[in-house]
Amino acid sequence: xxxxxxxxxxxxxxxxxxxxxxxxxxxxxxxxxxxxxxxxxxxxxxxxxxxxxxxxxxxxxxxxxxxxx
Amino acid sequence: xxxxxxxxxxxxxxxxxxxxxxxxxxxxxxxxxxxxxxxxxxxxxxxxxxxxxxxxxxxxxxxxxxxxxxxxxxxxxxxxxxxxxxxxxxxxxxxxxxxxxxxxxxxxxxxxxxxxxxxxxxxxxxxxxxxxxxxxxxxxxxxxxxxxxxxxxxxxxxxxxxxxxxxxxxxxxxxxxxxxxxxxxxxxxxxxxxxxxxxxxxxxxxxxxxxxxxxxxxxxxxxxxxxxxxxxxxxxxxxxxxxxxxxxxxxxxxxxxxxxxxxxxxxxxxxxxxxxxxxxxxxxxxxxxxxxxxxxxxxxxxxxxxxxxxxxxxxxxxxxxxxxxxxxxxxxxxxxxx
Numbered sequence: 001x002x003x004x005x006x007x008x009x010x011x012x013x014x015x016x017x018x019x020x021x022x023x024x025x026x027x028x029x030x031x032x033x034x035x036x037x038x039x040x041x042x043x044x045x046x047x048x049x050x051x052x053x054x055x056x057x058x059x060x061x062x063x064x065x066x067x068x069x
Numbered sequence: 070x071x072x073x074x075x076x077x078x079x080x081x082x083x084x085x086x087x088x089x090x091x092x093x094x095x096x097x098x099x100x101x102x103x104x105x106x107x108x109x110x111x112x113x114x115x116x117x118x119x120x121x122x123x124x125x126x127x128x129x130x131x132x133x134x135x136x137x138x139x140x141x142x143x144x145x146x147x148x149x150x151x152x153x154x155x156x157x158x159x160x161x162x163x164x165x166x167x168x169x170x171x172x173x174x175x176x177x178x179x180x181x182x183x184x185x186x187x188x189x190x191x192x193x194x195x196x197x198x199x200x201x202x203x204x205x206x207x208x209x210x211x212x213x214x215x216x217x218x219x220x221x222x223x224x225x226x227x228x229x230x231x232x233x234x235x236x237x238x239x240x241x242x243x244x245x246x247x248x249x250x251x252x253x254x255x256x257x258x259x260x261x262x263x264x265x266x267x268x269x270x271x272x273x274x275x276x277x278x279x280x281x282x283x284x285x286x287x288x289x290x291x292x293x294x295x296x297x298x299x300x301x302x303x304x305x306x307x308x309x310x311x312x313x314x315x316x317x318x319x320x321x322x323x324x325x326x327x328x329x330x331x332x333x334x335x336x337x338x339x340x341x342x343x344x345x346x347x348x349x350x351x352x353x354x355x356x357x358x359x360x361x362x363x364x365x366x367x368x369x370x371x372x373x374x375x376x377x378x379x380x381x382x383x384x385x386x387x388x389x390x391x392x393x394x395x396x397x398x399x400x401x402x403x404x405x406x407x
Contacts, residue, residue, distance in 0.1 A: 017288065
């Protein structure tokens with residue numbers, strides 16, 4: 001675990017990881033944001049917490065609480 | 070220069086290179102990109118159920134895939150399994166160690182896992198007449214903060230020993246160890262295809278891992294405090310984290326960086342937990358100040374509050390059908406809202 005490692009070994013681990021991550025492929029935030037927005041918007045009409053749950057079909061329609069003594 | 074100084078300098082140079090590469094693709098913000106999106110409706114979910122039964126702080130909750138059963142863990146030393154539709158207790162699992170930090174169901178809900186300050190992840194079979202402890206996964210050198218089943222025979226853990234672990238429940242042994250964080254690992258979330266997972270830790274970083282080879286693939290910086298909660302967006306390409314630094318942030322794996330920050334005007338309370346609605350549009354976040362804020366994940370605006378707990382909201386959850394949001398609190402109660 002990093003906790004038991006000597007400072008030198010922790011730094012080495014950090015440097016090795018950073019070396020790998022330098023070449024991570026990165027695409028434009030605009031393209032990523034666009035896809036996320038489109039995905040979420042497409043799913044929103046069927047999102048029960050957005051469209052609301054009709055009283056008749058609400059599995060949690062108010063009955064009261066559960067009290068265990 | 071000493072060896073440590075050489076390494077530190079090398080690290081700084083590499084970090085600068087990475088930041089430059091990130092800036093090069095940072096051609097907009099999520100906020101700007103979503104400016105044309107209609108605002109999310111201002112919803113005011115009602116508390117439909119209050120589940121009372123625990124006698125101490127609740128630390129964790131988890132929904133079963135049947136969208137009906139929910140398990141909660143408290144420092145009263147019990148896991149309680151609730152039939153949330155009927156509003157009744159379905160099962161009670163006494164724990165050997167009361168210091169529970171995480172609970173979860175296996176996909177069939179026949180197994181529950183709990184972990185905490187005993188440094189173990191305990192697997193209990195609840196499908197029989199009486200709960201039966203099946204495995205005690207012993208191997209972490211620190212508390213188990215989070216556990217998530219991949220299947221009935223495989224589970225992932227996040228630990229205060231700064232590693233995550235993948236365990237084989239048939240042998241009870243650790244199959245893979247994930248070492249790269251330099252702070253306690255607090256939370257994990259599995260990708261849908263289970264080839265990768267993301268983790269959040271007290272080193273303020275989130276990391277993406279390859280499950281099979283144990284390698285860290287990407288690291289995400291931005292938070293300035295412990296990351297307590299993490300969840301994938303439903304498209305599997307972005308994720309949201311919640312932190313002691315009082316913010317939540319969305320990170321995108323394709324852009325390899327933070328794309329949105331959710332922060333109150335007066336940020337005074339740390340984020341303990343988070344859940345996303347079915348579409349990913351609504352972000353429910355539990356805070357130290359007893360509230361649960363509802364955020365528009367795309368536009369970054371606060372659109373509502375769930376208030377009703379008398380103490381810290383320590384955990385939240387949304388079932389797979391998205392029909393409600395549940396909150397668990399240090400006030401010992403669970404509430405179900407929609």
